[in-house]
Amino acid sequence: MDYTPRELMVVAAAREIRDGEIIFVGMRLPLLGFAVAKEIYAPRAIGIFENGVMRDWPAREAFLTISDPPNVAGSLYCGSVLDVMALLQSGRVDLGFIGGAEVDRFGNLNTHWVEEKGKRIRLPGSGGAADIATMASRCIIIMNHERRRFPPKVHFVTSAGYGNGAHWREQERLSGGGPSRVITSLGIFSFDPVTREMVLSSTHPGVSVEEIQRETGWPLRIQEDLRETDPPSADELAVVRKYDPKGVWTS
Amino acid sequence: MDKLCSLREAITEEIEDGMAVAMGCTLESLIPFAAGYEIIRQKKRDLTLIAPISDIQFDQLIGAGCVRRVIASWVGNVAAGLGHNFRRAAEEGVPYPLEIEEHSNFTVALGLKAAAMGVSFLPTKTVRGSDFSRAEHFRSVTCPFGGEELLAVRSIVPDVAILHVQKSDCEGNAHVWGNLGVAHEAAFAAKKVILSSEEIVTHEHILSDPNRTIIPGFLVCRVIHEPLGSHPSPAQGYARRDDDFYFDYHDLSRSRKGTLSWLEKWVFSVKDHAGYLALLGEERLKGLKPQGDLFSPRVSFNF
Numbered sequence: 001m002d003y004t005p006r007e008l009m010v011v012a013a014a015r016e017i018r019d020g021e022i023i024f025v026g027m028r029l030p031l032l033g034f035a036v037a038k039e040i041y042a043p044r045a046i047g048i049f050e051n052g053v054m055r056d057w058p059a060r061e062a063f064l065t066i067s068d069p070p071n072v073a074g075s076l077y078c079g080s081v082l083d084v085m086a087l088l089q090s091g092r093v094d095l096g097f098i099g100g101a102e103v104d105r106f107g108n109l110n111t112h113w114v115e116e117k118g119k120r121i122r123l124p125g126s127g128g129a130a131d132i133a134t135m136a137s138r139c140i141i142i143m144n145h146e147r148r149r150f151p152p153k154v155h156f157v158t159s160a161g162y163g164n165g166a167h168w169r170e171q172e173r174l175s176g177g178g179p180s181r182v183i184t185s186l187g188i189f190s191f192d193p194v195t196r197e198m199v200l201s202s203t204h205p206g207v208s209v210e211e212i213q214r215e216t217g218w219p220l221r222i223q224e225d226l227r228e229t230d231p232p233s234a235d236e237l238a239v240v241r242k243y244d245p246k247g248v249w250t251s
Numbered sequence: 252m253d254k255l256c257s258l259r260e261a262i263t264e265e266i267e268d269g270m271a272v273a274m275g276c277t278l279e280s281l282i283p284f285a286a287g288y289e290i291i292r293q294k295k296r297d298l299t300l301i302a303p304i305s306d307i308q309f310d311q312l313i314g315a316g317c318v319r320r321v322i323a324s325w326v327g328n329v330a331a332g333l334g335h336n337f338r339r340a341a342e343e344g345v346p347y348p349l350e351i352e353e354h355s356n357f358t359v360a361l362g363l364k365a366a367a368m369g370v371s372f373l374p375t376k377t378v379r380g381s382d383f384s385r386a387e388h389f390r391s392v393t394c395p396f397g398g399e400e401l402l403a404v405r406s407i408v409p410d411v412a413i414l415h416v417q418k419s420d421c422e423g424n425a426h427v428w429g430n431l432g433v434a435h436e437a438a439f440a441a442k443k444v445i446l447s448s449e450e451i452v453t454h455e456h457i458l459s460d461p462n463r464t465i466i467p468g469f470l471v472c473r474v475i476h477e478p479l480g481s482h483p484s485p486a487q488g489y490a491r492r493d494d495d496f497y498f499d500y501h502d503l504s505r506s507r508k509g510t511l512s513w514l515e516k517w518v519f520s521v522k523d524h525a526g527y528l529a530l531l532g533e534e535r536l537k538g539l540k541p542q543g544d545l546f547s548p549r550v551s552f553n554f
Contacts, residue, residue: 050356051278051430064330065306067279068492069485072429073545080431081278081303082364085357089376112353112383122341124327124334127304128356130381160380168380173400175376 003232005185006250007240008204009142011036011232012183013097016140020044021094022087024132027066028249029142030097034058035243036236048087050128052079062248085128088135091175096132099142102154105198105218106168107141107161107179107191109133110154126158133159138180145184145215152218162196169196186212188229192221202227253421254474258524261445261473262289265411269297271322273363273409273441275305277432279329280487282308283415283447285480285524291315292518301363301409303356303433306484307500310334313349314510315518320350322407324359330494331501336510345507353383360433362388362407367439374401412441414466415481417488419448420456423471426463429487438466447477449489459552477524479536491539 006029013033017023019042025034026049034047035058048054049066054077061070072078087093100109101123111123133139141161143149161179162168169178178196182189187203201223203209213220232240244250266272272290275282287308290298299320300309309326312318314336327334340349354362357377365373374392378384379402392403414434418426423446427434438444444466451474457464479486483493503509521527528536 049430051280051432053430064492064494065279067277067430067432067485069280069429069487069541072280072487078428078430080435081356081360081433082436085360085377088357120342122338124337125323125325125351125353126355126378126381126383127325130355130378130383131357134377134379134381157380157382163380172380174380 001231001234001237003237004247004250005204007232007237008229009183009185010240010250011236012188012229013140013142014041014236016181017042017045017095022046022048022092024048024050024088024093024096024128024136026097027064031058032240032243032249033097036239039239040235046076048084048093050081050084052081052083053077054084058243060243062244062246085131088131089175091135091137093136094138096136096139097142098129098132098139098159100129100158102149102151103141103143103182104151104154104161106163106165106196107182107198108154108157108163109141109159109161110156111158112156114155129159133161133176134174135176138177141179141182143182143184145186145212147215147217150216162191165196166194186215190223197221199223200226202229204229205231254423254471255421255451256473256475258285258289258447258475258477261475262286262293262295265443265445265473266290266295268295270410271299271301271408273301273412273437275302275308276412276414276434276437277430278304279306280429280485281415281427281434281481282306282484283413283480284308284482284484285477285527286413286415286445286447287312288518288524288527290317291514301359301407301437303354303359304329307334307497310336310504313337313340314346314504315514316346318349319347320352322352322354322359322362324354324356328497328501330497335501335504339507352388353386355381358389358404359407360436361404363433363436363440365404365406366408367436371406372403374403376401378402407440409437409441411443411445412437413445413447414438415447415486416466417448417486418450418452418456419446419474420452420454420468421474422454422468423466423474424454424457424464424468425466425471426457426460427465428463431465435465438470441470443472444470445473445475446471447475447480449478449480449486451476479528480524482528482531482539488541491541493535493539
């Protein structure tokens with residue numbers, strides 16, 4: 001069955017959500033991932049949004065920001081930023097999805113500034129990403145896989161992953177567990193439990209390790225039993241297309 | 252006390268150059284764009300803008316030269332990406348250099364909550380590993396009970412909070428529904444509050460549903476009846492988001508020249524918000540009207 005790389009990313013995100021979990025969702029691919037999870041794997045999952053909205057079912061209508069009326073109507077709870085951040089800080093958010101302009105080999109994310117041709121480019125900043133990265137029990141990073149987005153060390157740490165590796169998070173007393181996966185347009189990474197370095201665990205169908213290495217700014221570490229990412233099933237694809245019929249996020 | 256007035260009057264009399272103004276505190280909805288346009292029209296200068304994420308409102312005010320400093324967690328165009336005017340100000344000092352007090356969404360909320368509660372900081376576990384947590388508005392603090400090391404977030408005190416609401420009476424007692432962002436914290440943190448409202452309702456109407464009152468009128472100095480005053484951002488029950496408006500702004504604001512022509516067309520060439528709505532045209536406004544009815548059930552406050 002034909003599918004787009006983004007549809008595969010959505011489905012990979014959905015497979016990380018366990019039933020009953022409280023998920024910090026966000027827009028675009030993770031929002032669709034939440035929809036797939038709800039319909040197939042995790043009917044009791046709760047999606048929360050940084051503007052204070054909590055939902056027990058994804059909105060049926062497409063929208064562009066988390067505060068758009070379709071995401072508010074039929075929601076479970078409409079409160080404040082402090083309400084949802086309090087859930088994060090008290091350790092009750094199981095999983096959060098984040099992304100950025102750059103990610104490095106220890107899963108640190110940058111959305112503050114990058115350099116292009118010696119010129120500094122100012123980016124929008126953290127939003128709620130740094131809060132999620134610091135305090136969610138686990139985080140999943142979703143990225144387009146391009147060499148400029150995968151430097152060995154980010155220019156600026158907006159949202160902390162494992163810092164410079166090993167016990168950094170414990171030393172800095174970050175309350176959340178840190179990134180568990182990086183889902184890219186080319187493959188899926190996990191993190192070494194000791195060194196906390198990003199490790200390639202699966203390549204998407206049709207993508208070679210060489211191609212991933214070319215698009216990664218440090219020598220890849222590859223899991224011994226490297227797999228191929230399972231392609232989306234017909235059921236999974238049907239849900240993605242139900243919630244994104246025009247392919248706004250997934251084409 | 253009747254606080255109803257025009258937007259022009261409110262901005263003229265309540266906003267001074269150099270003030271710290273919290274605006275757009277519900278995140279992507281109920282952003283007081285009409286008030287922002289009036290601030291631009293009146294050429295206010297050296298403002299500090301406060302909010303976690305105000306979609307393109309901060310970018311507009313920065314491009315118009317009204318802003319010296321932002322206290323924010325994210326400045327850009329939520330659906331389209333980067334904020335071109337924010338970039339020009341931060342990278343090149345155009346039209347003016349911009350100071351940025353960097354935050355996360357949670358730390359803006361905590362800074363405002365601290366001010367709302369009358370304390371100089373609130374402790375948190377967030378952003379400890381982030382590079383921006385080394386800035387001077389964050390300090391390490393030790394819990395006096397258990398010895399835990401926490402991050403203190405300095406209070407954020409707006410001179411004024413400008414909020415768009417769905418319903419207000421003429422004293423500024425306001426009903427808001429939908430996501431609340433940090434609107435409540437901003438209103439209670441600010442020295443005074445200006446409200447623009449979709450509807451002006453009776454005092455009895457407000458009292459009939461007190462759990463929906465997010466802002467009590469004694470905090471409010473001005474009330475403006477401004478239907479669609481949050482356009483292009485949505486107002487639950489009143490207007491959908493005008494997505495194309497954000498994309499058009501994104502394309503045009505790519506250059507300084509484009510920004511100036513955008514400001515000329517949408518702000519300077521119209522006298523007030525009624526003129527702006529006329530420029531949008533009836534057809535476009537009709538398309539933003541919510542379809543169908545989604546009423547919540549009435550509840551009883553009987554006793």
